[in-house]
Amino acid sequence: MTLPADDRLIVAMDVPNVVAGMALADQLGDSVSFYKIGLGMLTGGGLALANELKQERGKRIFLDMKFFDIGATVEAAVRGIAQYDLDFLTVHGDPYVVKAAKEGAAGSDLKILAVTILTSLDRDDLDGACIKDGLIPDLVQERAGRALEAGADGVISSPHEAALIRALPQSNGKLIVTPGVRPAGADHGDQKRVATPAMAIANGADHVVVGRPIWRAKSPLQAAQSILSEMTTA
DSSP states (O other), X not given: OOOOOOTTEEEEOOSSSHHHHHHHHHHHGGGXXXXXXXXXXXXXXXHHHHHXXXXXTOOEEEEEEEEOSOHHHXXXXXXXXXXXXXXXXXXEOOHHHHHHHHHHHTTSOOXXXXXXXXXXXXXXXXXXXXXXXXXXXXXXXXXXXXXXHTTOSEEEOOHHHHHHHHTSGGGTTOEEEEOOBOOTXXXXXXXXXXXXXXXXXXXXXXXXXXXXXXXXXXXXXXXXXXXXXXXXXX
């Protein structure tokens, strides 16, 4: 039996260009209703792909740009993105960035999601970037709380920190979106803080983002169906 689409699953279109993106969407068909288009796709026609999937196919779109700049620039960039009637947009979780992004999104339905600490980073990486001492879960929870207080509609975090963020009073009514999700037995790739889809949902995530385990599979549709099945066990 083919499982229906579930908005909790967001498929990351980490493919080279619009042609590859449309081919993947064709393969997945009605089994996937939500797609993430990231910075790597921007020069490959990412905005055109986002518009096609949103306007012509009725899909929801998560634009993962991770904006980080002075407030005025962030506000202007988000105001431009808000014209496209997309669903989610990421910015870095610094409070001034979040506030500027919310100003830019004013009057639209675009949800601003704050990045806490990238799921590809560990403590050694943070030390190399001169990020203050502390355990990653503690830093993620602190950054998430500050971003939500600044007005973010939700946060991006690894599945491991989702429960900590969900426990924050500031998270009431807010979204938690978790990349770094891998089906049981899948290769972790460049992600260092990963969990299965079921674990992420159980930890409080509203949406899980899965890319390579789907688009690299011999049958992306079968891979997506397997993840949908796994999510129902959460």
